[in-house]
Each structure stands twice: as structure tokens, then as C-alpha cells.
Amino acid sequence: MKLAAVLDIPRQKPEWLRLKLPSFVALLALWQGAAMLIADPVLFPTPWATLETGYQHLVTGELLFSLTVTLARVAVAFLFAMVLGSAIGIALGRSQPMDAIFGGWLSIALNMPALVTIVLCYVWFGLSETAAIIAVTINKAPTVAAIMREGARALDRQLIETTQVFGVSRWKVLRYVVLPQLAPSFIASARAGLALTWKIVLVVELLGRPNGIGFQIRTFFNYFDIAGILAYSLAFIAIVLAIESFILQPIERRTGRWRTA
Amino acid sequence: MIGVRLEGITRRFAEKTVLQDISVAIEPGSFVTVVGPSGVGKTTLLRIIAGLDHGFEGGVAWSEDRKPKLGMVFQEPRLVPWLSVIDNLLLIAEPDARAEAMALLDLVELQGSADALPRQLSGGMQRRAALARALLAKPDLLLLDEPLISLDSSCAERLRARLVATWQAQHPTVIMVTHDLVEAVELSSRVIALAPESGRIALDRAIPLPHPRRMSDPAEAALLGELRDLARDWPAPTHAPEESETQRESNAGMRLLTI
Secondary structure, eight states: OOHHHHTTOOOOOOHIIIIIHHHHHHHHHHHHHHHHHHOOTTTSOOHHHHHHHHHHHHHHTHHHHHHHHHHHHHHHHHHHHHHHHHHHHHHHHHOHHHHHHHHHHHHHHHHSOHHHHHHHHHHHHOSSHHHHHHHHHHHHHHHHHHHHHHHHHTSOHHHHHHHHHTTOOHHHIIIIIIHHHHHHHHHHHHHHHHHHHHHHHHHHHHHHOSSSHHHHHHHHHHTTOHHHHHHHHHHHHHHHHHHIIIIIHHHHHHHTHHHHO | OOOEEEEEEEEEETTEEEEEEEEEEEOTTOEEEEEOOTTSSHHHHHHHHHTOOOOEEEEEEESSSSOOOEEEEOSSOOOOTTSOHHHHHHHTSOGGGHHHHHHHHHHTTOGGGTTSOGGGSOHHHHHHHHHHHHHHTOOSEEEEESTTTTSOHHHHHHHHHHHHHHHHHHOOEEEEEESOHHHHHHHOSEEEEEOTTTOSEEEEEEOOOOSSOOTTSHHHHHHHHHHHHHHTTSOOOSSOOSSOHHHHHHHHHHHHHHO
16 A cells, blocks of 8 residues: 555646646637637638637648648658757857857857848859758757757766876777756757757748648638638647657656656 | 975065065975965965966976876865765766776775765765865876865874875875864875965974874974974964874874774
């Protein structure tokens, strides 16, 4: 018998049941209430109507195709942006002269509007897949670099100094001392990056690709199909949240386990 | 065994000169303690020898053509927080050194804590793990910055004896910084005292006495007296030692009964 039962302590319900689920239901209720108040199913469809539209597109396979195409673009651009941004961020964080020289470039890149980069990439490289990926990578990499730079600056110099005295190999220092310290920054930039990447990918698709969620949204816009816009957007939000919950959060828990041991 | 020769070492921090024209040759296989008040530059001297401080004037030379293999215990334990104690040791060694690492954990009385994370250990236990790590490196030159300072007196007493035994068995060159004059006289083959203010060497004495040492030995007592006379003008240490020198002497006496 559990101690809580023996002591007759009321068992606390898990957080998702106590707070998250009611909060989500409240949001749906708010949406439903607003839809009923506006009373225009075309302009502001109810949650149920949106779900129905999404289901119809799922059955025809259109939704799944668009999701796959957009997800593939997000994955490739995300990977490039993480690699490029991490390399730049670590270099700037570890080298003061480099930071002094190139820190300003990073500030400019961070403040460059996504739309400008996308339009320029399409103009320079044509309406191609390469241009789309480059545009998203250029938009996303500075954010990763900025977060990773802070992480690299905060590296424990004493630990690195200690490994230096003992002549520990560079690979071991990287694997066991440096990367675990960078893990929180890496996860933070991945989280911020994932949300940002898919938003930029949508704009890229809307402006110059013949498929994907962004392209579909443009089509729905032309036909004034608000339910379609919401259904496709929510489907992709669900996927991003799933990646966050089932991939990023477990990695974060795993890398931070030693703090609570 | 590799010796060290310091030639005219001077180190300034802003306006303050902590070390001034330090020239000393440390014989291979010797056990040298460096004593002096807080802020006199003892740790800086170790960092210069370890190659961690480059802002000094003068030179550091080795008695052989190669750079010595170093082992070091810093003022802080400096264990990697996300690695277990045994993994912290193995980080600086070859993967097949596990048995040796376990034996060293046994030596520092941490045999039951091999799989613990550093934060699960007390400060004293972390320092012992750092000492085991330094010994696992099988160094030519062992640099110790107050390695036994936060240990309880009986544990520190046992570790002092084991440290001397390890030194006698492997004969690395040892340079140990300490505030504890009794410890300096008890352990080392040579004691160097740094003078406050001037940053120069105030005293440099060989201690050609066998181990274990008796604080009642006239030669030892004379040297201790000389060091105490010197230390009378030193400013008070910034941290309180866990054990007073009187206690230490009493413990040393007790040790004679038990060894």
C-alpha cells in the first residue's frame, strides 16, 4: 500500500489534467463563443467546422501531402541553420576578437526582416527549392548563433583549464566537458528555431513554391476559405508541438538529469 | 622525475606585485612546500608552473628536454558536475585505468562513492576525489594547492601519511602550497616561505629528516619555530582553517602512537 494512501493524503492530479487540459478546453470554448458571437461561418468558422474541413483534406490526402512537403523543408532548413548558427555562435563566444569583428554582422542579420531575405533569395537564385532553403537558413541561423554565443561565453573556464593541465584530448574535452555545457543553449535554440523555421517556411512557400502548407494557405486565401487556412495551420502546429513534447523535451530532461540527481 | 627551475619570476596584477624575482631550482623527486600568507602569490606560482598563467616575467625550465606530465589539485575541486566520480577520474586517463582509479578512490576513502555525482559529495569528499584524479595522472610533477584544507583532522592525517607513502613509492616532484606550517614541516623535503609585501623568498630550507616525522624532534621543532617566527608578521588568513596548529600537533602526537 502506498504511503499517501496509508496517511490518507489526497493524491494530487497530474499537472496536465489539473491545468493544461482545462486551459485548452477554455481556449476552445473562447473560440466557439467568438464564432457564435460573430455568427458568420465563412469569416469565422467554429472549431468543429475547422475540424471537419481538416478531416476532409486528410481523407483526400492533400493535407498529408502538404504537411510532408513543408515538414521536409523545415527539417532541411532547420538542420542547416542549426549547424551554421552553432558554428558561428561558438566561434564568436569563444573568441573575443572574432566577436568584436563579427558581432555587428550578427546584429544586422538578426534585424534583417525575413521577407527581405526571402524576396532577395528568390530574385538572386530563382523560384527554386535551393532558394527557399537558403532563405530560411539565412533567417534562422542568426538566432541560433546568438543563443549559442551566450552558451559558449558561459562555458566553465576552470573545467577547461583543468583538462588542459591533465593533457586531456580535444575530442574528450569536447565530448565530456564542452558539449554538455552547450546542451541547454542548443536545446533553447532548437526550440526557438523550430517555431521560427516553420513560420518562415510558410512565407517562403506562400511567395514562391507550388506546394506545401504555405502554398495551400495562399490558395485558401484566394477562395476565402478561412476554415481551410485554420485547419492546415493547426495541423502543422500540432506536429511542431509533438516534436517539442516527444523529442526536444525528453532530450532536455536527459541532458539536465545530473542537476536533479 | 623532472625538476623545475624558476628563473627571475615576477608577476604583477595591475599595481600590485605578488611575486618578485623568484629564482629557485626544484630537484627532481623532491617534495617542496610553499608557505606564506594569503595573497602572497603561492597559487599564482603554481599556475605559472602549470602553464596556466602567461602574464609573468622570467622563465620556467625543466630538468629534461620534455615538458613534465602534470597532476594538479586546484584550490577548488573542479570536478565535472555531470560525470560520476569514477568518470571524472577516467576523463584524464585511459579507459583501461578503471581498476587503478578504483584503487585510488580506495586510497582517498571514497570507494563507496565511485558512482556518485560530485554534487552528492561534501566539499571534503570532492577534494579527495580531486586528489585521486591528480594521482591517477601518474604525474612527473604533482602540483597541490592546499589539497587537504577542508578535510576533517583524522582523515587529513591519514591522507598525509598516504600522500607521503605515494611520493616515496613513485617519487614524482611535488610542489604543495599550504598555510599549515606543521603540515609543511611534516611532509616535505624542502620548505619555501614567500614574504608578504615584497613577494620574494623569505626562507628556503631543506628538511633532510626521515618519515614519519615527530614534532618532538629537535630539528623539526627548530624549523617549525623558525617558520612561526617568520609567520608572526603575516596577515591573518582569509579563511579559517578547520584545525588549529595546536590541534594538529596533538594529532601528530596521536599518530605516533597509532602508526
